[in-house]
Amino acid sequence: MTKILVIEDESVVRENLLELLSAEDFETLGAPNGRKGVDLALSEVPDLILCDMMMPELDGYAVLARLRSEPITATTPFIFLTAKASKSDFRQGMNLGADDYLTKPFTRAELLSAILSRLSKQATMTKYLANKPEVKTFLPGIQVIEAQLRGALQEGNLEEFKVNYQPIVNINSGKIIAAESLLRWQSPELGLVSPAELIPLAESTGLIVPIGEWVLQRVCQETKTWHKSGFTKVNIAVNLSSRQFYQPDLYEQIDKILVANDLAAHHLELEITETMIMQNVNSAIATMKQLRSLGVQITIDDFGTGYSSLIYLKQLPINTFKIDRYFIHSVNEDSEKAAITSALIQMALNLNLQVVAKGVETEAELDFLRQHNCDAMQGFLFSHPVTGVEFERLLLTKQSLPM
Numbered sequence: 559m560t561k562i563l564v565i566e567d568e569s570v571v572r573e574n575l576l577e578l579l580s581a582e583d584f585e586t587l588g589a590p591n592g593r594k595g596v597d598l599a600l601s602e603v604p605d606l607i608l609c610d611m612m613m614p615e616l617d618g619y620a621v622l623a624r625l626r627s628e629p630i631t632a633t634t635p636f637i638f639l640t641a642k643a644s645k646s647d648f649r650q651g652m653n654l655g656a657d658d659y660l661t662k663p664f665t666r667a668e669l670l671s672a673i674l675s676r677l678s679k680q681a682t683m684t685k686y687l688a689n690k691p692e693v694k695t696f697l698p699g700i701q702v703i704e705a706q707l708r709g710a711l712q713e714g715n716l717e718e719f720k721v722n723y724q725p726i727v728n729i730n731s732g733k734i735i736a737a738e739s740l741l742r743w744q745s746p747e748l749g750l751v752s753p754a755e756l757i758p759l760a761e762s763t764g765l766i767v768p769i770g771e772w773v774l775q776r777v778c779q780e781t782k783t784w785h786k787s788g789f790t791k792v793n794i795a796v797n798l799s800s801r802q803f804y805q806p807d808l809y810e811q812i813d814k815i816l817v818a819n820d821l822a823a824h825h826l827e828l829e830i831t832e833t834m835i836m837q838n839v840n841s842a843i844a845t846m847k848q849l850r851s852l853g854v855q856i857t858i859d860d861f862g863t864g865y866s867s868l869i870y871l872k873q874l875p876i877n878t879f880k881i882d883r884y885f886i887h888s889v890n891e892d893s894e895k896a897a898i899t900s901a902l903i904q905m906a907l908n909l910n911l912q913v914v915a916k917g918v919e920t921e922a923e924l925d926f927l928r929q930h931n932c933d934a935m936q937g938f939l940f941s942h943p944v945t946g947v948e949f950e951r952l953l954l955t956k957q958s959l960p961m
C-alpha cells in the first residue's frame with residue numbers, strides 16, 4: 559500500500575486531505591506541524607509527502623531542507639501545498655528539491671493527478687536505478703490498474719466503461735436543461751474505479767484518447783435518443799482532458815461523431831479547465847475558435863481554481879463557466895466565498911456568459927444563488943450523477959427544483 563504523509567497545521571485542511579486519501583486506498587499519516595512531520599517522515603518513510611508551505615516554527619522549506627539532507631528521505635517525492643502562487647516561492651522550493659506544487663484551493667482531481675504523476679515518475683526512476691525486475695512491485699496498485707485498463711481497451715471491452723449523467727438545472731425555471739456526463743470504469747477484477755483515479759492515469763498513459771472518443775460517441779448517441787423521445791432541448795456536457803483537447807484531429811473527430819449521430823452541434827458542450835488553457839493560451843484559443851465554428855459550446859470548468867488571468871476571460875471564445883464547488887460550499891455563511899461568488903455571477907452577466915454553480919448541496923446555498931441571479935446549478939440538492947436510464951426518467955417525470 560502506498561503511504562502518504564500530510565504535514566499541514568490547519569486541522570480542517572489536514573483532516574480533509576487524510577480522509578480523501580484514505581478513500582482512495584492510500585495509507586495515510588498526518589502531522590500537525592513541521593517538527594512532527596520530520597520525525598514521522600524519518601521513522602515511517604512514506605512514499606510521498608504533501609507539505610504546507612506556510613507553518614509556524616518549522617515551515618515547509620525547513621521541512622524539505624531537513625528531509626533532503628537525510629539519505630532515507632533524500633528522494634522521497636515532495637509536493638508543496640501553498641495558498642499563494644508567487645514565482646519566488648516556487649523558485650525557492652524548486653531549488654531545495656520540491657517536486658511539485660498545488661495551489662489551494664485545488665480540486666480532488668488535481669490532487670490525485672499530482673500524486674499519481676509523482677509516484678509513477680518515482681517508480682520509473684527507482685526501476686531505472688535499481689535495474690532489477692522486482693522493483694516493479696514498487697507501486698502495485700497503479701501498475702495493476704494500468705495493465706487492466708490496457709487489457710480492457712485492447713480486447714475492446716468497452717462495456718466495462720459506463721457514462722453517468724448529473725443533471726444541470728435552470729435556477730429560474732427549475733427545469734433540467736442539460737447534464738454533465740461522467741465516466742465510470744467497472745472493472746471485473748478491480749471493481750469500480752473512481753474517475754479521480756482513472757482520468758489522471760488514462761491521461762498520463764495516453765489511453766485517454768481512445769476512451770475519450772468512446773465517451774463522446776456514447777454520449778452523443780444517448781442524447782439523440784432523448785431528443786427523439788421529445789426532450790429536444792437537452793444539452794450534454796463532456797469533460798475533455800488536456801491530451802484530448804490538444805489532439806490535432808479533435809475537430810474532425812467531433813464533427814464525425816455529431817454527423818454520425820445526427821446531433822445538432824449546439825447541444826454538445828465541451829468542458830475544459832483553466833489549467834488546460836493556460837498550458838498554451840494561443841493554441842487553446844485557436845482550438846476553441848475552431849470548435850465554436852462547428853457550433854459546439856465551450857464551458858470552463860472549476861472556474862476560480864486555476865491560474866488563469868481575468869484578462870484572458872474576455873478573449874476566450876466560451877459560452878459558459880462553472881463556479882467550482884469550493885466557492886459554493888457554505889456560500890450562504892462564508893462572507894469571502896459569498897463576495898467571490900456574487901462577483902463571478904455578476905461578471906458572467908456583464909460578459910454575456912452563462913454561469914453554473916457546482917456542488918450545490920443545501921437549500922440555503924441555492925437561495926443565495928437565486929438571489930444573485932445565477933443561471934443554473936448542479937449538485938446533490940437536485941440529483942447525484944445517475945445512469946442514462948435514470949436520467950431519462952427524471953426528464954419523463956419532469957423533475958424540477960422546488961420553486
Ligand SMILES: [Mg+2]
Nearest residue numbers: 738797829859
Ligand atoms: Mg466537469
